[in-house]
Amino acid sequence: MARSCSLKSLLTVFVFTIFAVGSVESIQCIAHQCTNETCPENPDVCTATKGCFNHIQKFDTPSTDTDQMFKHKGCFEENDACKELEFSATLGAQRRFTYVNRCCTNDTCNQDDITLSPPPAEANGVQCLSYYTEPGMLNIPTLLNCTGNETKCGLVIGTAVGSSNLFPLVMAGMGCATESACNLSVTVFNNTNIHTFCSDEFIVSPTKPSVPDSTGSAGNMGFQPTAISTVPILITLLLLKVLF
Structure with missing residues (x-):
């Protein structure tokens, strides 16, 4: 009698499990990767159990020949596999990411x-x-007037993904950033790891002497010349921190 009840219980659990698995709702998502403006006219479709993601990265430079764009769409299967994130940073030499x-x-x-x-x-x-x-x-540090919600001053270090070089520096920059851009480590364009740091020490103090701004004219606020001369040293120290 006990054996019969045990078999019935196992059968009930099995049927319930099959029903639960079979009732999982699937979601259709657009799936593709593309660079710049070249995207497929007929993108693929993937099936997800949790949801879809939509991703874009854009790097604006003084020339459209060096601008970069990356778009990625697809499926995610775990609740924590997709994290919403939006940020921007405007750096020297008219670069904005x-x-x-x-x-x-x-x-x-x-x-x-x-x-x-x-x-x-x-x-x-x-x-x-x-x-x-x-x-x-080569680039000379200048002053930059921040706009919009880029209310933080930050530094960005970019290193090559999978590089065997001891110092795989791809780029380094300082400028204005959104608060969401502070203290991140993310991979961009599938080939560069960027590490960001924000600090009140980067904010220009109105009590310090003026230096040329990004347009070449003197501003009302500025860093002391000694502070400007330490920018490459600061970048080197932060690169060492990132790598080691």
């Missing part, structure tokens, strides 16, 4: 491309030291 990742849970909810708004022109009152360099490129 924007990053947006969004998650959704309806069929083809990631079909439409994310539209990035142009940076606002009105200054927000924050002024940061700006700087940008790549291997073989």
Whole structure:
């Protein structure tokens, strides 16, 4: 009698499990990766159990020839596999990086491309030291008037993904950033790990003498010359921190 009850219990659990697994609702998502404006006209479709993600990265430079764009859409299967994140940073040498990742849970909810708004022109009152360099490129630190919600002053270090070099520096920059851009470690364009640091020490003090701003004219606020001369040293120290 006890054996019969045990078998019935196991059968009940088995049937319930099959029913539960079979009742999991699937979600259809658009799936593709593309660079710049070249995206497939007929993208693939993937099936997810949790939801879809929609991702875009954009790096604006003084020339459209060096601008970069990366779009990625697809499925995620775990609740914590998709994390929403939006940030931007405006660096020296007229470089601006924007990053947006969004998650959704309806069929083809990631079909439409994310539209990035142009940076606002009105200054927000924050002024940061700006700087940008790549291997073989020289740049002089200047002042940058921050706009919109870029209310933090930060530093960005970019290192090559999977590089065997001791110092795989791809880029380094300083400038204005959104608060969401502070103290991050993310991979961008599938080939660069960026590490960001924000500090009140980077904010320009109105009590210090003026230095040329990003337009070449003297501003009302500025860093002392000794502070400007330490920018490469600061970047080197933070690169060492990132790598070791």
